Amino acid sequence: MPMLGFLERLKFAQNFCKSTSLVSLILVIQSQLTLTIVPLHFSSSHILIKLSISALLLIIISGFSKCLKRLFGVSASAPALVLFNVLFVWGMHLFVIQKAIPSAANVGFNMECVLLMIGFFSILASDPGWVTDDCYGLEGAVGGTVSDAGRPCEALEVTAELSLSGGSFATRRIRYCKSCKRDIIGFDHHCPAFGNCIGKNNHPLFMVLLVGFLAVEIAYIVSSTQFTKESAIMGSALLETTLSGNLVVSTMLFSALQVLWQIVFLMWHVYCICFNIKTEEWINWKKYPEFQLPIQSQLGESYSEMAFINPYDKGISRNIMEFLSSTG
Structure with a gap:
């Protein structure tokens, strides 16, 4: 039985590395580059307007990916999308932001990303509690x-x-x-983002990962905000804004959108744990x-509720x- 579980996990890893991952990588790069429209053309707008426009752009890109799937049978992998988005955020921090923030903050952020990757790959092929x-x-x-x-x-x-x-x-x-x-x-739900079910065996790990994603995204928002203040990117003229600066701000907006829905998602699961549902x-x-x-039922009524x-x-x-x- 342990060998069967190993083979199933190996098969999942092989499927994860198929061409759908390449499609996912292209979509992530396309999404992040498209979001640079917001700091480029709406730098003086209110943060809520920026977030709304960013969300709209992501919805359009999602619709575009669905059209590709219908027309050409090409689809992205949800776990690969999650992976490449995290790597993109991490890369922006490594190659752009970390130069402008304290070393201790850099070390903390990098450690968070490493632990998040370990947890992510652990839950991808984990046994949620399959009945044998x-x-x-x-x-x-x-x-x-x-x-x-x-x-x-x-x-x-x-x-x-x-x-x-x-x-x-x-x-x-x-x-x-x-x-x-x-x-x-102990089945809770099937998580497309992790390509696996969440059940008795991996539910605690799932909760840790939710907190981990929030920690990384919030840390990135804080560090990128500090970077933009020091570099004066947010208040610079249009011609003075660099691509790397736009990417820092657009990735910050992307992370903020992720934090908004993930906080609600985390609160829901905390509620379910507290009331055992x-x-x-x-x-x-x-x-x-x-x-x-x-x-x-009331007297004379034939139905029951x-x-x-x-x-x-x-x-x-x-x-x-x-x-x-x-x-x-």
């Missing part, structure tokens, strides 16, 4: 059968009766990922009986402790 062939032997225990779709653990999805009875296997909350076509223990369960709670609380109830919520402190001890 051992589940075949558990079918009789839960009274299920193997489905035609090839899901050996179809019957192991938590039911109201099993979850409330405290069954040890049922409480592992096995869910099915349509993207990976596999059952996952998975993203997939929250979205599709009507699929799972243990989250359904029947509401008695279902209210949401979370049987896994044990209180914030216990929920957090359960999450922190979930990696296995």
Whole structure:
């Protein structure tokens, strides 16, 4: 079984290095160069206007990439886009910004990027909690059968009766990922950015990476702001603005947009951890009986309603402790 996991990770690494990565690199360079339009032509505009224009440009580029996929069958790799964007930001810091900021800040930023890359490649091929062939032997225990779709653990999805009875296997909350076509223990969601599911085994690493991305992006915003102040790029005349200066500012705007949505994303996952609910369960709670609380219909009404109830919520402190001890 360990050899099977190794082969699957090796196959993923090979797929990651295919031509889609080249397309991703081209799109990242195109995006970053396109964003230089903002500091070049809107240098005196309010920061909110700059961010809005930057977001609009990124949406247009995203639409352009989708057109390429439809017309030529060429598509980018989401993990490769993430990787090359981080490397681009890191490169701007190494070759442009670090000359104007203190050495200690440079060392700290570079260390953050190194740790982020280690975590990124770790989660790419991590085992989120895939259900193994051992589940075949558990079918009789839960009274299920193997489905035609090839899901050996179809019957192991938590039911109201099993979850409330405290069954040890049922409480592992096995869910099915349509993207990976596999059952996952503690499945939260499929993350396109990492090309992998987020489940029981790699959820803590996922949270660390969210914080890591925010730390790198915020550090870049701070250092690039200091750089632009010292170089007077933001207030310079149009002809005096250099390409490297424009790239520093446009990459800062790109990082700021990333921070805005990632903070919301991080807050959502912190909420889910505190109340012991998975993203997939929250979205599709009507699929799972243990989250359904029947509401008695009014006299004379033939229909019944279902209210949401979370049987896994044990209180914030216990929920957090359960999450922190979930990696296995």
